[in-house]
Amino acid sequence: MPSIIEISGLRKTYRRSFRQPHNALDGLDLEVAAGQVHGFLGPNGSGKTTTLRALLGLIRVDGGTMRIFGEEVPHRLPQVVSRIGAVVESPQFFKHFSGRLTLQLLAESAGIPKERVEAVLEQVGLRDAAKASVKGYSLGMRQRLAVAQALLKQPQLLILDEPANGLDPAGIHHMRELLQWLAHEQGVTVVVSSHLLSEVQQLCDSMTIVSRGRRIVDGSVAEIIAGHSGASLSVRFPDIASLSEAAEALTAAKPGVGAIVERDRLIVTGAPEAAWVTQTLAEAGIYLSELVTQTKNLESVFLELTGTAPMPGQTVQIGGSVAVPETAAPIEVPVTVAVDGRPEAEEAQR
Amino acid sequence: MNLFKAELRRILRRRLTMVFGILALAGLIAMAGIMWAISSTGPSEAALAEAQAEADAWNAENPDFQDCVDDPDYFTESEYYTWAVDDPEYAELTHVERCETYVGMSAESYIWTYTFSFEEEGPFLLIGAVVVAGLIMMMLASSAIGAEWSSGGMSNLMVWHPNRMQLWAAKLGAALAVCAAAVVALTALGFGLLILTAAVRGDVGNLDAQWWEETLEYLLRSGILALGMTTLGASLAMLGRHTAIAGGVIAGYLIVGDLVVRMTTMALPVPYPERLSLYTWVTAWITGRVELYDWQESGMDMNPDVMVITWGDAGVMLGAIVLLFGALATWSFKRRDAA
Numbered sequence: 001m002p003s004i005i006e007i008s009g010l011r012k013t014y015r016r017s018f019r020q021p022h023n024a025l026d027g028l029d030l031e032v033a034a035g036q037v038h039g040f041l042g043p044n045g046s047g048k049t050t051t052l053r054a055l056l057g058l059i060r061v062d063g064g065t066m067r068i069f070g071e072e073v074p075h076r077l078p079q080v081v082s083r084i085g086a087v088v089e090s091p092q093f094f095k096h097f098s099g100r101l102t103l104q105l106l107a108e109s110a111g112i113p114k115e116r117v118e119a120v121l122e123q124v125g126l127r128d129a130a131k132a133s134v135k136g137y138s139l140g141m142r143q144r145l146a147v148a149q150a151l152l153k154q155p156q157l158l159i160l161d162e163p164a165n166g167l168d169p170a171g172i173h174h175m176r177e178l179l180q181w182l183a184h185e186q187g188v189t190v191v192v193s194s195h196l197l198s199e200v201q202q203l204c205d206s207m208t209i210v211s212r213g214r215r216i217v218d219g220s221v222a223e224i225i226a227g228h229s230g231a232s233l234s235v236r237f238p239d240i241a242s243l244s245e246a247a248e249a250l251t252a253a254k255p256g257v258g259a260i261v262e263r264d265r266l267i268v269t270g271a272p273e274a275a276w277v278t279q280t281l282a283e284a285g286i287y288l289s290e291l292v293t294q295t296k297n298l299e300s301v302f303l304e305l306t307g308t309a310p311m312p313g314q315t316v317q318i319g320g321s322v323a324v325p326e327t328a329a330p331i332e333v334p335v336t337v338a339v340d341g342r343p344e345a346e347e348a349q350r
Numbered sequence: 351m352n353l354f355k356a357e358l359r360r361i362l363r364r365r366l367t368m369v370f371g372i373l374a375l376a377g378l379i380a381m382a383g384i385m386w387a388i389s390s391t392g393p394s395e396a397a398l399a400e401a402q403a404e405a406d407a408w409n410a411e412n413p414d415f416q417d418c419v420d421d422p423d424y425f426t427e428s429e430y431y432t433w434a435v436d437d438p439e440y441a442e443l444t445h446v447e448r449c450e451t452y453v454g455m456s457a458e459s460y461i462w463t464y465t466f467s468f469e470e471e472g473p474f475l476l477i478g479a480v481v482v483a484g485l486i487m488m489m490l491a492s493s494a495i496g497a498e499w500s501s502g503g504m505s506n507l508m509v510w511h512p513n514r515m516q517l518w519a520a521k522l523g524a525a526l527a528v529c530a531a532a533v534v535a536l537t538a539l540g541f542g543l544l545i546l547t548a549a550v551r552g553d554v555g556n557l558d559a560q561w562w563e564e565t566l567e568y569l570l571r572s573g574i575l576a577l578g579m580t581t582l583g584a585s586l587a588m589l590g591r592h593t594a595i596a597g598g599v600i601a602g603y604l605i606v607g608d609l610v611v612r613m614t615t616m617a618l619p620v621p622y623p624e625r626l627s628l629y630t631w632v633t634a635w636i637t638g639r640v641e642l643y644d645w646q647e648s649g650m651d652m653n654p655d656v657m658v659i660t661w662g663d664a665g666v667m668l669g670a671i672v673l674l675f676g677a678l679a680t681w682s683f684k685r686r687d688a689a
Contacts, residue, residue, distance in 0.1 A: 057512040058505055059687035077512040086509050092502030096365045105363075109356035110510060149506070 010064035039207030085155030139166030389466035468548035469555020484576030488583030496593030
């Protein structure tokens, strides 16, 4: 499976007078495979937008290489830009122009037929508001307009920075369906930078998490979450007095199994499977009333990986996320992808 | 070409373009209207008779006037009126008319008439209109670029068109094209309105080949100045990335900068201090020639040293300024990150 985006060792340092230099990107690596919705996540100030801006030629970098469709960018960007649609940061438009005129001017500048304007207005749900000036648009409507302009070119690569920003629940749902349709039905590769982790979890096939300008982890969303969820089980009993007895029975039954009493329940780790717990407890004459497999969601995995989980009485400051050592390899997670219509193959990401 | 056309359309569809267009049109019509209102081909018979009556009444009460009328040698006998005898018009007047003109009052003293001469005044009014059009275009071009930067629209355009030089060329080219069209349109309209005013309410004059040659030269140079101002406005906005910065630099120079130059040169013994003012070079560019006098070196002996600035000299100076800011803007756009 060819990579649509390949970034290696990307560095960007902002130097300002009378201030310490700031390494926005510190050797960042990123790979995005074709035909996927790829999430690009990281705490505030971790370098997501800087990466996207560098990729699109808006800023210069101090080191590293970037390729889109195999072409080195930004040098060869003019050759591939017609295949890329992008929205970077909060999109702004001339407020006195209508939504339709805004798109028409962009379409005209790139020699795109006018019919595309109507098509994308329909696609993002702005058909009825197309005549109104952008001044009267809500944040969500501007976001839709921004996505519409990114879709004008019928791109093969769609780069969207916070596409759900300002959208109402129906808008988010619509955007999710649209992006998944583009990726899975039309073969468009979609890169989404977002802080809405629940949305990313539902939307994306694969993702890369960055912190302080470096990649922490990449791979399929499901695998990353599973890889960090562990195999912990929550067990409750009709009688709280059974907790310590059950913990003893479980830890004694198999080496490596842990059991910690947490208020009115027992947290079991290292158990081969849930059935083994019920069987072991039954053999010890202890009967449980509830057994729940504890799974983590993307938010908890993200907070854990980036070190930005809130602590009681403390606030995580911008730039206070986890630093990845220069020599550390990113966490490898297998990702399942379809290759040329053949049965699904498992490919190890770097 | 698509990008250029889109940028052209973007400028033309801006509200500010419409507002400035209406203002320029209104200003031109107002100028022609004022000339129409104040110009006339001469006083009416009734106004002339009324003025003559007022002059007669005043003269009747003036003993010097009566003495003059009574004495045919009044002017030649008195050494006080040598200046009147030397006046070229003296010989053409009757004695009473001489008394009215040089001693008493004539009808002309009580009546004011102004006749607009298109031949003499038309070119300068048209030059003024073109220079104002240049100022307007300078503001419009800086606004078109500055607003794109401050709104974030420029970054969006750069995502569509990563070849920054192509983008800058299209934006600047569109602004210059609008400027050229506006100058031609305003000049043509101004010409029509003023010549109509002169034909009806004043004097068209003799528009011979030499007049056309000189006028077209003035207007051509003024038009080029307007294009230079447009380039300067766009370049300043590209450098400052905000309309207000470009506007501030321009207004700052027009209001304060030139004043500071003049005050500095008053305090320092610099020969030809006017040459430090941009207005001198602009005047030389438009009129073709400006002479500066160095009274300090000549010791006020009425034969000062003269520095001549021709339109060629001024063209080099003004062109260098525009080129410098244009080159800086180009470099800045090519090299700087889009914040």
